[in-house]
Amino acid sequence: DARVTQTPRHKVTEMGQEVTMRCQPILGHNTVFWYRQTMMQGLELLAYFRNRAPLDDSGMPKDRFSAEMPDATLATLKIQPSEPRDSAVYFCASGLAYTNTEAFFGQGTRLTVV
Amino acid sequence: KQEVTQIPAALSVPEGENLVLNCSFTDSAIYNLQWFRQDPGKGLTSLLLIQSSQREQTSGRLNASLDKSSGRSTLYIAASQPGDSATYLCAVTTGGGNKLTFGTGTQLKVEL
Numbered sequence: 001d002a003r004v005t006q007t008p009r010h011k012v013t014e015m016g017q018e019v020t021m022r023c024q025p026i027l028g029h030n031t032v033f034w035y036r037q038t039m040m041q042g043l044e045l046l047a048y049f050r051n052r053a054p055l056d057d058s059g060m061p062k063d064r065f066s067a068e069m070p071d072a073t074l075a076t077l078k079i080q081p082s083e084p085r086d087s088a089v090y091f092c093a094s095g096l097a098y099t100n101t102e103a104f105f106g107q108g109t110r111l112t113v114v
Numbered sequence: 115k116q117e118v119t120q121i122p123a124a125l126s127v128p129e130g131e132n133l134v135l136n137c138s139f140t141d142s143a144i145y146n147l148q149w150f151r152q153d154p155g156k157g158l159t160s161l162l163l164i165q166s167s168q169r170e171q172t173s174g175r176l177n178a179s180l181d182k183s184s185g186r187s188t189l190y191i192a193a194s195q196p197g198d199s200a201t202y203l204c205a206v207t208t209g210g211g212n213k214l215t216f217g218t219g220t221q222l223k224v225e226l
Contacts, residue, residue, distance in 0.1 A: 031212045031213075033212070033213065033214070035216075042216060042217075042218045042219065043203070043205075043216040045213065045214070045215075048213050056213065091157060091158065093158075093214075095212035096212070097212055100145065100146055100163075100165050101163070102148060102160045102163045103148065103160070103212050103214055104160065105150075105157045105158040105159075105160075106157055107156065107157040108156075108157050110155075
């Protein structure tokens, strides 16, 4: 049963701490996305990778957020230092570029910064 | 910049009713359109994907249509059930890279 796996599912941290969220895309998928969901803004694209190369991170606050794909089976999203306004659900999704097939989403990481 | 709008924002219907959810997008040069379902506190589950060359897709009681030239899609749910209660999101891909732009969603409640 192929699925996108995100860890941790929940994270509570104090303001100023570093937060790392991890995503294992579906094996064989060549595109990975990070989205953030809040009540006010809905789903926003933060970063987008194709074949592990970052293609678009214009939605990400560069001063505190960073996204990487150390290898094809792992994508990470880091926030340093975290702030209360970063509290949201962060979703990872993966897909196959140029195949007109669905994007599949993980269950999300619910982040609370206090 | 692509913008996706969904109306209504919320909808409450009695069980058994047929209903239509609407999605509109500003840039008609889409690659495909996807409808998702999201249950409270959960991730997104893909329901239907319509390619830009298609007019509709069906899965069980769900039927999604696409009018690319007018920038609209509808999701038709037949014989609604309480288990259909969820938030429904539409998203479009502009370009072939699967990058999705989401609407704000329609929160559906189907009452007994």
